[in-house]
Amino acid sequence: MHEVVVPPGTREVALTFEEVPGETSQPRVGPVVVGIPGGAATKVADGTAGFTLQASGDFQVTGTNGDAASSSGGSDSGTNPDSGGDAAAGSGTTAELGTTADSGTTAAGASGEAAGVTATGSDASATGASATATSTQPNPITDWVRFFGGGYGHRTGMSQRGAEGLGRLGVPYRDILAHYYPGAQLVKRGTADTGQQVRVGLSLDENGVQSSAPQPRLMWVVDVPDGAVLEGATAQSLPAGSYRVTFDTTVGFRWQSLTTGGPVVELHGKPTAAGSTTEQLDLVIPQGKTAQLHYPQTTCDPSSDHAFRGCRDYEGRLEFEAPKAIAGSNAGITVRNKVNLFDYLVGVVPHESPASWSVEALKAQAVAARTYAARQNFGLTTNLVDSTYDQVFYGRYSDKTYRPKIEQVVKATDAQVLMYNGVLISANFTAGNGGYVASNREAFADGTGEPEPYLRGREDRFVLRDGTAITPEFYDYNGTRYEDTYFRWRRDVSRTVIEKLWPEIGTLQSIEAVERNPDSMTPRVIRISGTAGQVDVLARVFRSRVGLPSAFLLPDKLYPRQFPDVTTGDLAQDVNRAYQAGLVDGDLWARFYPNETLTRGAFAKMIVEALERLKGGPLAADQVPAFPDVKPDQAFYLYIVKAYTAGIISGYPDGTFGYEKPIKRQEAALILQRAFKLPSQPETFPDVPDNSDFAGAIGAVSAAGIMKGISTTRFAPGDPMMRAMAAAVAVRGFEYCWAGNCQP
DSSP, X not given: OEEEEOOTTOOOEXXXXXXXXXXXXXXXXXXXXXXXXXXXXXXXXXXXXXXXXXXXXXXXXXXXXXXXXXXXXXXXXXXXXXXXXXXXXXXXXXXXXXXGTTOOEEOTTOOOOOTTOOTTSSSOSOOOOOOOOOTTSOXXXXXXXXXXXXXXXXXXXXXXXXXXXXXXXXOOHHHHHHHHSTTOEEEEOSSOGGGOEEEEEOOOOTTSOOOSSOOOBSOEEEEEOTTOEEESSSEEEOOSEEEEEEEETTTEEEEEESSTTOOEEEEOOEESSTTOOEEEEEEEOOTTOOEEEEOTTSOOOTTOOSTTSSEEEEOSEEXXXXXXXXXXXXXXXXEEEEEEHHHHHHHHHHHHSOTTSXXXXXXXXXXXXHHHHHHTGGGSSSOOBSSTTSOOOOSSOOOTTTHHHHHHHHHHTTTEEEEETTEEOOOOEESBOTTEEOOHHHHHSOSOSOOOTTSOOEEOOXXXXXXXXXBTTEEEETTEEEEOTTSSEEEEEEHHHHHHHSGGGOSEEEEEEEEEOTTTOOEEXXXXXXXXXXXXXXXXXXXXXHTOSOSOEESSEEETBOOTTOSSSTTHHHHHHHHHHTSOOOOTTSOOOTTSEEBHHHHHHHHHHHHHHHHTSOOOOOOXXXXXXXXXXXXXXXXXXXXXXXXXXXXXXXXXXXXXXBOBHHHHHHHHHHHXXXXXXXXXXXXXXXXXXXXXXXXXHHHTTSSOOSSSSOOOTTSBOBHHHHHHHHHHHHHHHHTTOSOO
């Protein structure tokens, strides 16, 4: 997962989505651009090899695979600190996953000889790749903050993605619930779901922004079915049709037909409570039918199934409430849907977890959702809203493919709730936790104090029946591989965004997690330092203000970034500059392993990353090499295609690329020369023969200060390159060109 936040005031940004060569003629990963308040998409243009989208303001980009799983439910919401659950963040895969971005290590003893390399064979003749920086480009080393983290949402309670991971392995929902709410008991209430009423407030405002309470509107539009009745101070039948609903203290609720010459019904409601000045009028919907409620600022699209479709279908009752104001005025009207618990859960479950997921994961979701609603007294005496502030509910769930499945899921768990010591638990759930569960104190408070016993921070590890311990969101078990889209994510944020959020710091100098819970690995306090001072911010507040998927941030040194295992040594500064520039990544826990060897595939990625940052856009990928050891499902496939297209790599005489082979120092020198278009230079190392195919390249990178010998008299051309040195030469090459030394 990779997201970007542009500097405030940026008027337009162009994004280019590329296809995966050799696999499809269209982008395999379809983009979804989600506007952040203040920005809006303005143009989308499709093309064969990808497409470009132009957007203004702040934006984020995620990918979905466009199948039934992503179209049948799953919201990308869930940043609200007091929400019951973070709706599962879609169901597709994303274009970039941090978990596989930099995994190219090899055993130190692996063979690295490129026997028979000639000027026309391996990494010899260069066609070069232009990479000239412009002064208007932001420097990725200093001007951008790249956040790396895991999970999506508050990360406490049940991980929806983790539940799905366990469900795919056949783990029963009872065991899933016992794992995520340890110590809680699964019990059955005395009232069946169909006999329990739920009252849900409609919380979207005029702009589609969700809230923690029902939001009033001056006007609603309702499509009423046959047989509907209005119940207020008196009861009155209402002819079928479309009505505009307003309120006037003189006449009460006015239902005006949108059909020319149609009826107008004026009816006062009844007080919501003794002595109340608020009137309530109910639209009673006949059993088996629905009323369609329209949102005035949007266009109705019944084929859509998301929060901003423009209209929703409701069963049961719609309760319209309006306060009495100055006589003759039109006051705002709030709406609640009163429906039985069964129908409510059938609507909630597929919008909190995609309906295509495993039955056991969906059962676990149903129990958690029922428990959450029960603890809220089903909204009968408290506010229970239809967004991620509580639980996502868009009215009647009408998907013909998945509704029968969801109905069976809810029926199979009828009336089941979770309790601890005889009390309903806080059944919080989150889209994903990144491998560590946060405590409820970390998710919703300041991280101190005693958490609920069933919501403690801990590593998310599940022991299967055969004794194998797995991470539910990320595993490869008996041929089944599962990886949550948000298990690891990256987000680039302009430095000026941070400076505007906390202007008291002046110019940003550093961001660091100064306190971290060792049980949950969750940062508690983030320190932001600048030229004018520093501020300490709760991690969950920092996450919310910056707009990050979660507060699970790695490593401690967030800006400038520093690998926890690269803090000392001659190359430490180079490696961490490469990390800050986005040329290299670590493993799942932000470790770099500097002293391991690097594969040729991983080195190709580093150099392509450097060139794309210098160029300010992606390299072409229109020439697919015929390397038998390079396949589309490999982590570095696209980088190798780009490097091949640019003439940076050419492979071995036997036709292979050597994807898993260690990159030799002489090979790295030649790739660097080609990438940065360096003229050949005489070399001075005694261990490099003058007639070597690599001599000119070694002389070139040495003269440019990009790559040095292991001593003043030895280059060790055939030795494998360690990861630390590879990162160092990549960032040195980048900086050499950034300074204007690259040929145009």
